[in-house]
Amino acid sequence: MARIKDVAAHAGVSVATVSRVLNDNPSVTEETRNRVYAAMTALNYRPNAVARSLRTEATRTLGLIIGDILNPFFTELARAVEDEARLAGYTVIIGNADERADEQDHYVRTLLERRVDGLLICPTAEVTSLIEEVARAGRPLVFLDRTLPGIEVPSVRVESAAAIGELIGHLKALGHRRIAFISGPATLSTGRERTEAFRAAMAAHGLAVPPEYLEAGDFREGSGRAGAARLLDLPEPPEVIFTGDNLMTLGALGEIRARGLRIPRDVALASFDDVPWFVHVDPAITAIAQPTAELGRAAVRMILNRVEGRPAESAALPAQLVVRTSCGETPYGGGPAAARGAGAGDPGQGDERSRS
């Protein structure tokens, strides 16, 4: 592999000059510049970013640690982060924590050793001593989607309460009263927030939440399935199951289908977190969409501010209710008090939110 020294020799200049050409230093004659370029192509020269980073103390690399790479929410988030970082000339290394604190710490360690310029973390439940240390050391760090109590780090998160309130109002207007929630883990800030918002919205609408209508899930398919099973086995099962994320929705859907129940006639379903295929289940699933891509982009802008020494301010982006047909919104769906004006939209399909 050709080195800068080879290029210099081939072009009949010093390594310093080649370096200047590489870094677009204006104080190089057009003529020598061209000679150097010629030498580079002749030798198939690729600058060694490792050596450069050692010298400049910058890697132009960002580390991103996500909760679960098989969750489409995080995939979309990663894509947005990657796109925005690329625009700014940065590469992203993605670490999949698989919702485990030890895996998360493993990635924090490798990313730190690799000297990434900034760290974007969707933190798992625990406040590990490593995370504390990193935050205390003041290294460029931004929390994404989730936050950690007692740790002072700028963050970008989703403001979910308003949309959840809207959903409960929507359900109540449809005639539903018995609404159950399969929550995310209380150890995660997002889990806590959604549960709190659900409770508050129910109270605000004068609806009761018996304890057995609050199922504790863990943001994974299995818990959605198990939670739905327990709810459906109740002497008085809920009219609506509201799930706390898209994977638990997948699980709940599986359980409902396995029992041969019909949505929304036998039980209605609503989901926090929207994914593209929700439109294609029959009936299409009413969901709360998160501003996922914007979340990722905002986080990159924030971490780059930190990296480049500018201040960074935490932000919360609003989620949005997307009404479809899984809660008895249309007469065809077979909801409890369904009555619907004519010519109102395309029932089978729901909307098509654009997902860039």
Added chain:
Amino acid sequence: MARIKDVAAHAGVSVATVSRVLNDNPSVTEETRNRVYAAMTALNYRPNAVARSLRTEATRTLGLIIGDILNPFFTELARAVEDEARLAGYTVIIGNADERADEQDHYVRTLLERRVDGLLICPTAEVTSLIEEVARAGRPLVFLDRTLPGIEVPSVRVESAAAIGELIGHLKALGHRRIAFISGPATLSTGRERTEAFRAAMAAHGLAVPPEYLEAGDFREGSGRAGAARLLDLPEPPEVIFTGDNLMTLGALGEIRARGLRIPRDVALASFDDVPWFVHVDPAITAIAQPTAELGRAAVRMILNRVEGRPAESAALPAQLVVRTSCGETPYGGGPAAARGAGAGDPGQGDERSRS
């Protein structure tokens, strides 16, 4: 940030000794080793992987360039690659080519500059000069999922012909004769292979393929939708639409739903490439599942062989037909002669393939 020199000073030893401790060199006394460890924790020392890589000429990093990060097939692939690489102590940098040759080349360049130890590429259509150069230079490189004609590089791919043959047999046994295919791009090896296998299987079963039953798609949702639209507009539309990948299935499904058609009564649907939510559409979609995770793991083993100087042999892993209900497999599905018996299983759900 503490350097090895600081640790050495703090422990009262030379940097060489600290380095030996870092690299588990056995020729260090238990006693000094402990002193060094103590110094490391006291100083919160993190070895600088950049400096280490410069010296050792190895980064313990693999580059993976995928076709489209929003396609669940590639996500699952990436996850498997990451898991297997991690087991071997490697980090993976994922580049999303977005099915564009220039993006792909961009990532090849950055990954080369970052001196990754090996490169895993799902190549886009074009044989770019950069890819040719890399292959010619003999750098550790493995093609994943797709191959490039005329380029001698070890590869791991899916053997799809057998499963496609099986699907056509299955459809014929169900009484279908007019079967259309929405293909992937002929510029991609996977696109060509699936189309070829489809043609061969149809011929083998004595079924005709009129040219208008072969829609040219591009492995993205839009082309699936457009292709389905053209097929359904035909004077004699097909009985079955077979789509060449999961995103085109999403598109076709959207078009079918938008027209208010019922599956499989009005038109049957089968998909090459299976994703978890296919089980939850009603009816569940009959699909050909790819050994995605194994594909990723095999590719990592292969590239590590190349990296460590061992020979690597190309491999092809078989895809597998997963029969569900979108092709009229059950009378309940609303096939031509729909009539439903009591208590017969769980039609809405189809099977649940385990996806590790």
Added chain:
DNA sequence: TTGTAAGCGTTATCAC
């Protein structure tokens, strides 16, 4: 068992 010192491929300072 431990230390000294050269060198990895850059960038940047200082001369010229």
Added chain:
DNA sequence: GTGATAACGCTTACAA
């Protein structure tokens, strides 16, 4: 406008 050269933080002969 260009060149010599020290330095970045490590690893690894080679010496002691």
